[in-house]
Amino acid sequence: MESAFPVQVGAPGGKPLTITKKPERIVSLNPTATESLFAIGAGKQVVAVDEKSNFPAEAPRTTLSGFKPNVEAIAGHQPDLVVASNDVEGVVAGLEKLKIPVLLLPAAKTLDDAYGQISILGQATGQGTPANDVVNRMKGQISKLVRETPRPAEALKYYHELDPTFYTVTSKTFIGSIYGLFGLVNIADAADPTGGGYPQLSAEQVVNAAPRLIFLADVKCCGQSAAAVGTRPGWASVPAVRDGGVVALDDDIASRWGPRVVDLVRTVSEAVTAAGKK
Structure with a gap:
């Protein structure tokens, strides 16, 4: 079952973002977000990823930078959602002026943060159930490894x-x-x-x-x-x-x-x- 839209998402403590419809042209400016998007089945919705996003191999890698994002270059991919880990170089305000929503997911500090971000990406992309499946699988595998070591x-x-x-x-x-x-x-x-x-x-x-x-x-x-x-x-x-x-x-x-x-x-x-x- 796909997530319903509109949906409000956001990292804990961050500014909530309302996504009005299922995004079909996603730009990822963070390698972790890129990996997660493809893992939850949202890869077909991703049109461009940053230069550091080298996994999976099929990710549409570009010269975009998550460290020094260029609003014009990002907008050139006509995204209906941008995923980033930091608001640097005024990227959020710059893209918002162009009516392009930005989902900020900062570096995780705990495994629970990591799980939460995968779930958030699931909600944001209409891949809620696959995202929850990924999280549950990760939890089970990690729990087993720790328990049996x-x-x-x-x-x-x-x-x-x-x-x-x-x-x-x-x-x-x-x-x-x-x-x-x-x-x-x-x-x-x-x-x-x-x-x-x-x-x-x-x-x-x-x-x-x-x-x-x-x-x-x-x-x-x-x-x-x-x-x-x-x-x-x-x-x-x-x-x-x-x-x-x-x-x-x-x-x-x-x-x-x-x-x-x-x-x-x-x-x-x-x-x-x-x-x-x-």
């Missing part, structure tokens, strides 16, 4: 690397919440007194913290790997490096909060299981 007797410390200059995430971020599902201890939490969520550590801090797991989210962007990490001065003594606990992630999956977060949870589950056997 054996927990080691001692909580595992981990480090999540965003780039080779040691920017990382804390437990307060979306990615941190994923690791939290498995009871992992984030070595960066104590190094983030302002609570921003994305502190920069030093090599010495990482080495001294002695994490048993290191997750690399800088594989595609920056050519990092377990072998590369092992050659860093002093890192050979880190338990994760010494015992094979360096895990290469897919940069894209590790930075998005759409349906493929299940793949990320599975990767973390496998890493925790392997570490527990050592």
Whole structure:
């Protein structure tokens, strides 16, 4: 059963948006939204996506930017709905002047946020039932993975690397919440007194913290790997490096909060299981 129109949608705390009829020409300016739109069966309604939206392969990728959106370029695709994660460069006001509605879905902070955004996209596109099916499937798969992952007797410390200059995430971020599902201890939490969520550590801090797991989210962007990490001065003594606990992630999956977060949870589950056997 398709969602009824008109419908009022919006992220929690955001400005509600009324969509008068089922959109048939959607422009997505965010890779996560693009993945979600196709997962819920709204792909045929999408006419253009931003340059970072590289999944799925059939998404109509363009040179549009979600970071520096160009109102004229977006409007050129004649959208009846634009989905974005941020209101930058005055894009919302600019498109509203042209009578083009914009649905803002900011970066998720929790899994519940991610589920909620998929449901919102379902309501906004007339794909309410398929969207709920996607959410329920994700919940079931993630719950099963977490439930069936054996927990080691001692909580595992981990480090999540965003780039080779040691920017990382804390437990307060979306990615941190994923690791939290498995009871992992984030070595960066104590190094983030302002609570921003994305502190920069030093090599010495990482080495001294002695994490048993290191997750690399800088594989595609920056050519990092377990072998590369092992050659860093002093890192050979880190338990994760010494015992094979360096895990290469897919940069894209590790930075998005759409349906493929299940793949990320599975990767973390496998890493925790392997570490527990050592």
